[in-house]
Structures are given as structure tokens and as C-alpha cells.
Amino acid sequence: MIDPPATRPPPAGRLPNPTLQDVAALVGVSTATVSRALNFPDRVAEATRTRVIAAVHDLGYSPNFGARAMASRRTHTIGAIIPTMENAIFARALQSFQSALRLQGFTLLVAASSYRPEEEEEQIRTLVARGADGLLLIGHDRDERIHRFLDRRGIPALVCWALDRSVARPSVGFDNRAAMQALAREVLRLGHRRLGMISAATAGNDRAAARVHGVRDALAEAGLADAPLPVIETPYGIDNGSAAFEALMSRAAPPTAVLCGNDVLAVGALRRARQMGIAVPGRVSITGFDDLELAQITDPALTTVHVPHRKMGTEAALTLIRMVQGEAFATSVELTADLRLRGSLAPPPAD
Amino acid sequence: MIDPPATRPPPAGRLPNPTLQDVAALVGVSTATVSRALNFPDRVAEATRTRVIAAVHDLGYSPNFGARAMASRRTHTIGAIIPTMENAIFARALQSFQSALRLQGFTLLVAASSYRPEEEEEQIRTLVARGADGLLLIGHDRDERIHRFLDRRGIPALVCWALDRSVARPSVGFDNRAAMQALAREVLRLGHRRLGMISAATAGNDRAAARVHGVRDALAEAGLADAPLPVIETPYGIDNGSAAFEALMSRAAPPTAVLCGNDVLAVGALRRARQMGIAVPGRVSITGFDDLELAQITDPALTTVHVPHRKMGTEAALTLIRMVQGEAFATSVELTADLRLRGSLAPPPAD
């Protein structure tokens, strides 16, 4: 994307920023020395360094980003494109991602794709044009062309939130499918046979798709491969969860356990169950995924899968920085997501 | 084409990004013309423009950000420093802020201060050094020096989330104090006389401080200026809300209404009330502030103050862009925050 420039005359009464030149002149050394004093302190005599630092402070100097980026071919900027910051899971991970980045002297450029592939692609191009040294992306589900584009530009990209062993690209995340399978296994173990699912849209969202698969895996494993598994796909949101739950329960043979693709949908389901006078977990069990705080304050508390969001953000930052710095081969990092069994899951009614 | 003496060997197997030069060479015009074709389409002959665009496409050219920033002295980048993305209110506003920014061709640089003034200051300097054209800050409570620094650099800063008529700086937000006063007034109207408050730390957080003031205002207005108002300050978090609630209720004359500085603290209070067997709103009323989704799923639903987070984000983006483009004088935008009366507030027990 090429945006139209707006020429602005230097506003009157405004000091030009001090430059390396100014610092050098004040100290009485060359710009090269100042630059070194700032970037490689130990390549400069101690006395010089001290004077440089004092001058920098006096002048309130800070390096010009554009010039620096141009000369060093590095921006120390990392771009992240997430579906939306409104979803707490991403906001939380992004927060720890940013903190970790900062500790290493990187800043964060963010963009949201609203779960739309074209928008994600556009954002990727924008961030690359902005000089991002590396990119954080969510999930593997995207056109191969994009990765080719990034490879050609030599820009490392790290996928987060998913860990698919069949994909060679480095990623930091957990196995959504296995985690959901573990949860579904527990549900089946308790005796449930009629399951239902409320999922986020699976198109372009491999995490959501993997979770649905996980449930199917568990069914197959229990010799129930042919059992019907009604799945309702719906956008993110409490109300959507409520509506989907009602739809599921209005079927001829309503499920005794409703597995939701995320906690927010589950909370919606829980609420509607209460409104409909359906006992949870007495008549129907409900489970979530993510383990937001939300999951602990509902009544009953929500059985869910705990995802280590913060850790994922931090790991992603460290891994991505390693990639950007070209250190060795980037290897994927697998985190574990474990079950949190709470009150919303119990054996099915005896009837 | 003759290779210029290569300073640094281009990393193996990686194409250097195409430059304006490359495009110009391919089309057979000067770089100036290409630049103009891209930035001021109508200052170039139609035929030329078409060829330039084709070449840009062929080469996959996108302008080098650093060079552009340096030559034009504008980055089309806006920085935002918020306390934390983990708090849904900020994440939500940030999301709409970013969307609005993008529509105008700006990208977002974000940083979090963790509610620490020194950290905020450091982040401000970092973002300025990164070339942010403008800054979004939360609240007015910061050292005057910082604004002087920004003014000197000619970088417009917009304050969000607060609207204090005694401060001249432009802001987009609502009157925290008046909003809380309105809520407290309602509480008093119902007959409550012993109030208690759970607040976020007020030091360096003018929103929190204003809300406490609002309650005092309401008391004074009702001729109860001398009534004791126990206020417990505690960090953000459900558990902290719970602990504070318990502390408040353990006092000699426990309050009949507990006003919380935000919904999350209120949810914690609500939960502890249930654990302690204290009926809400039967024995004690509890209120929040923000109106997160959370507020609607608790039982009873939470009476709170609705804050138009998304609208605030969008307005902030538009206002800030206007400021950056030097259009006229930046004026503050006042949004309204209104009461949402729900089940958690009722008259005090008759005893």
C-alpha cells in the first residue's frame, strides 16, 4: 500500500531534533565515535563514552529512526498480525509478547485482520513495507504465496497458537487437536454419548478446525466414529454462544454435552441454559477452551482447556528475535495445554 | 546496469528489495518521476504512470520506509501507550483505534506502561525516537516535563479516557468524576447511607482518583459530606476485588453498598459475597464501572457505568490524525458514560 504523502512545512517555533552531528560537535569527536559509543560501548575509551553520554543527555538526543534503519538495514521492529485485540486471548498474549520484545530493545507494530485472509495479507505487506524485521502470525492457514513473499524478502515469520507437525515452518504453540481430544475423551469417559459442538468459523482458522477434529478423534477412539456430531459454527461472542446453544438443544435428540470451541461461546451457552431452565451439569454438560478468568466466575465454573497465553507470547518473542538475528535454525516450541475440570462437566443424566 | 561497489555482501539466497532506482531503470525514467507517479499521480503523464505502476507490480516494489521517513519527515505512524493490553477496556479501545488509523493509512506502534510513570516516560521516548508522528496517552496524570518534551519536538499528543475541563490539552474521553457521581447519587437515592469503595490505585491514575471523587461529590450533595467512606485501593484483578470486599465487610459497620472502580473488581466482590453467604443485593449492593460483557453474565447482573470504549478509540484516531496533519486547532471530544442499572443494586436491607 502506498499512501499519499502530506507535505508539512516545518512548523514555526519548533526546534529541529538534535542529531549525531550535534552531539559529536559538542563532545569534539567525530560522528563515528558517537555512534560507536552508543552502539558498541566497549569499542570506545571510557572517558570518551562518558562525555558522549553526558552530551546526549544534555542535548536530549535520540537517534533518528529512519536514518538508522536505512544505514543499518534493521529496524528493531517486529510486526504482529492478530485476528482481533478484542479477544482477550490475543490481547493477553500480545501484552506479554510486547513486554518481552521491549526487554530486547524491539518495538511492536500491530495490526488486526478481523479473521479475514485478504486483510491479513494486506496487513502483512504493510508491515513489511514499514520495515518490520520479523512477523508474528496466528495459525498456519494462509496462502503459500505469502510465505514465498516473506522468504524472498528475507523476513522471518513465526506462527503462533498452533503446532502442526506436518508443517515445516517454525511455530510456537500447542496442539489444539490433541488438547480438544483429551477433553472430549474425558467427556466420553464420563458416559456421554450424544455430543454437540459450538465452534468458531473453521474456514481460515486452523485452530478452530483442529478442535473440531479433536472431538472426532476422541469419538473414533471410543469406537463411536459414526456417532452424529452436530457442529454449529458461529462468530465470537457471548450472544452467539447463547443462540447456538439454543439451536443445539432444540434438535430431536439434544446432546448431553456441549463442547464449545472457546470460553466465550461456552459462557453464552451457560447463560442460555440457565434462561431455558436447563440444569448444568445436571441435564447437560458444557465445556470451553482457553481458560479465561471468565471460566472461573461462572456458576457452575467452566470445565475448559487451559492455554498458556502469556507464556506463548513470551516464547514467541524470544524465538522470533532469535530468528531475526539469524541465530541458528529456528525450531518450534511446543507448549502444553491442559484440562481444567470444573463444575460444568459431570456424567450425563441417568434417564 | 553496473553494480555499485557492494558494501556488504547481500545475504546469500536472498534478493535485495527492489528500489526506486530499479523501477526507474525498468521504466526508463528518473527516480523523481517514479516517486511522483506514486505519490502525486496527477503530476505525471498518464502513459508514464501506467508504465510505472506496471513496473512496480512486476518488481514487487514497495518503498523503503526508513528512506521515506527520512526524506519526507513523516512516518505515518502513530504510537499508543496504554497501561496494559490485558485489561479488556484498553484492548477494545485499541482495537478500534487501530482500525480507524488503518483506514487513514496510518500504522500503530504500541507499548504498555504497566501503570508505571517512569515506564510510560521511557516508552514515550522510545516511540518518539521511532518516529511516531503523534501519540495517544491515557489520562492526564503525568509530569509536565513530558509534554514540554513533546511540544519541543512538535509531536502532538492526545489524551484519552479522561476529560478534565481544568486541563488545556486536547483529550477524548468522558468525565469519570461526574459519571461516578451519577452512579453514587442513584445508590444514595435508594437509601444507602453506609457506602464502601474498592478502587484501583489512585496514584498516577487520574481516572481512578476521579471516580473516588465522584462518590464524595455525591455524598456531599446529599448533605453527607462527613459520612465515612472507607476506600480500599488494590491492583486490578478478580481476586484482588474479592480480598478487598472481604476486608470491607469485616469492618465494624460494614457498608450496605460497595462501589467498585471497575467491573473486574466488582466481579471479584460479587464472587466473595457469594462465598461468604452474603446476599446481593439483599444484604449488600455492589456496582462496577466500564460495562464489560462480564457485567451481564454475573448473577445478579452488575449495575455499572457504560463506557463507550470503541467509540473512544475511533474518535481518538480521527482527532489525533487531524492533529498530526496540523488541521486547525485540536479540540477535545466529550463522550458520555451512562448508567446501566441491573440486579446487583437495590435498596439497603430494612433492618
Added chain:
DNA sequence: TTGGGCGATGTAAGCCCTTGCATGGCGATG
């Protein structure tokens, strides 16, 4: 005393764009 080695510093060549000013060509006008 002298040469070598080394650490500290200086020199200057880029990095890639934008933009004020100069140039050249062409049609309209006198």
C-alpha cells in the same frame, strides 16, 4: 632506538527516498 602491534578515533561512502529548481518540447498566441 626502532619497529610492530594494537586500541582509539577519524574519514567518507553509502542506505533510498523526496523535492526545489532547471530543462526541454510543444501548442497557442501575436
Added chain:
DNA sequence: CATCGCCATGCAAGGGCTTACATCGCCCAA
């Protein structure tokens, strides 16, 4: 037919920083 004006384009000067390479002292060893 000569002038003028204007449009499209080219020229070239930065903009602030990094860094390869050159230089300069200075100390130590021979």
C-alpha cells in the same frame, strides 16, 4: 514565424546514521 507559457521530466542535493577502512598514538619488545 518568433515568443511565451506550461506541462512532463530530469538533476541533484540533502536527510542522519552505520561501518569498512585508514590513520594515529602509544607501549612494549627486540
